[in-house]
Amino acid sequence: MATKSQIIPANDVRSVAMAVAHLRDGRLVAVPTETVYGLAANALDNVAVQHIYTTKGRPSNNPLICHVANAEMAERYVTVCPLAKELMTKFWPGPLTLVLPYKTDSGVSKSVTAGLTTLAVRCPDSSITLDIIKSLNKPVAAPSANPSGKLSPTTAQDVAEYLAHKIPLILDGGQTTVGIESTIVSVQDDCITLLRPGSITSDEITEHTGQPVYDRNSTEITAPGQLLSHYAPKAKVRLNATNASKNEILIGFGEVSGTFNLSETGNLTEAAHNLFAYLRKADDEHIKTIAVAPIPAKGIGIAINDRLNRAAAPRNTI
Ligand code: TXA
Numbered sequence: 001m002a003t004k005s006q007i008i009p010a011n012d013v014r015s016v017a018m019a020v021a022h023l024r025d026g027r028l029v030a031v032p033t034e035t036v037y038g039l040a041a042n043a044l045d046n047v048a049v050q051h052i053y054t055t056k057g058r059p060s061n062n063p064l065i066c067h068v069a070n071a072e073m074a075e076r077y078v079t080v081c082p083l084a085k086e087l088m089t090k091f092w093p094g095p096l097t098l099v100l101p102y103k104t105d106s107g108v109s110k111s112v113t114a115g116l117t118t119l120a121v122r123c124p125d126s127s128i129t130l131d132i133i134k135s136l137n138k139p140v141a142a143p144s145a146n147p148s149g150k151l152s153p154t155t156a157q158d159v160a161e162y163l164a165h166k167i168p169l170i171l172d173g174g175q176t177t178v179g180i181e182s183t184i185v186s187v188q189d190d191c192i193t194l195l196r197p198g199s200i201t202s203d204e205i206t207e208h209t210g211q212p213v214y215d216r217n218s219t220e221i222t223a224p225g226q227l228l229s230h231y232a233p234k235a236k237v238r239l240n241a242t243n244a245s246k247n248e249i250l251i252g253f254g255e256v257s258g259t260f261n262l263s264e265t266g267n268l269t270e271a272a273h274n275l276f277a278y279l280r281k282a283d284d285e286h287i288k289t290i291a292v293a294p295i296p297a298k299g300i301g302i303a304i305n306d307r308l309n310r311a312a313a314p315r316n317t318i
């Protein structure tokens with residue numbers, strides 16, 4: 001489609017108008033969020049949404065997240081129970097995606113939900129992306145802006161390496177702050193279930209709502225397109241390593257120092273921020289195996305371990 005992507009700073013006065021013009025005309029735009037960069041299309045435009053799947057090489061049965069400007073916009077497309085509303089009020093804008101019953105006649109492209117009866121909604125904490133959604137006055141469907149199964153992009157340059165000749169516009173908002181994708185929970189019948197761990201933890205959600213957060217049975221695939229192998233660098237990944245063997249590069253954490261260290265002080269928030277960037281840096285060394293130090297499975301460490309386990313999983317297994 002496009003010959004070469006234009007990359008413009010997200011704070012450029014033209015950026016919102018240009019992005020909205022492309023989205024209105026059915027084209028895709030890469031946008032920053034606080035988690036990772038997203039590949040956005042007008043969520044009401046079926047052809048544009050299908051183009052997301054072909055551009056990413058994403059299985060058509062893996063649904064997309066619909067990004068909204070606020071809770072009111074979400075309510076046009078999903079049924080928001082009081083518990084879901086409470087979560088929106090507390091955590092939006094922010095890295096919490098809610099899977100809620102989808103209003104089938106609301107106009108969202110069927111390709112966004114991949115035929116499910118639920119729709120994932122999220123309000124990203126990025127002023128430029130919120131301005132775009134408000135100006136378009138429609139939600140945008142946006143998966144992470146990487147080819148399916150690859151590491152998620154945390155800078156505009158990462159997006160350009162993946163998609164430069166496939167999309168017309170990339171908005172550069174600098175390195176994302178959180179660094180890993182949003183927490184996803186489903187809220188149904190007053191029951192909160194964690195579908196993907198992220199920087200907002202189950203404990204935080206429970207603390208705020210007083211409700212338990214159930215863990216999805218990890219072998220159960222809620223969205224049929226969810227794959228075990230995901231976030232994969234080119235190299236193999238070996239976990240819980242304390243040193244590098246021959247043909248390995250070590251990504252350290254805390255006292256386990258490696259070629260790169262996710263956080264010398266053992267800070268899990270900093271480690272999440274650096275995770276994909278360092279996996280990518282290690283991969284750039286064209287080494288056979290990336291060894292990664294143990295990461296404590298508490299707080300955001302649960303989400304980091306989720307991404308690492310997927311990166312280390314046998315490729316294309318499901
Ligand atoms: O932080 C994020 O969430 C980023 C940024 C760009 O917003 N987006 C993102 O999108 O990570 P994606 O497509 O890479 O991951 C979305 C996940 C997929 O695993 C998909 O299966 C799941 O959300 N999902 C989407 N709709 C769902 C639904 N209705 N039920 C269950 N899972 C759903």
Ligand code: MG
Pocket residue numbers: 143144152
């Ligand atoms: Mg993704």
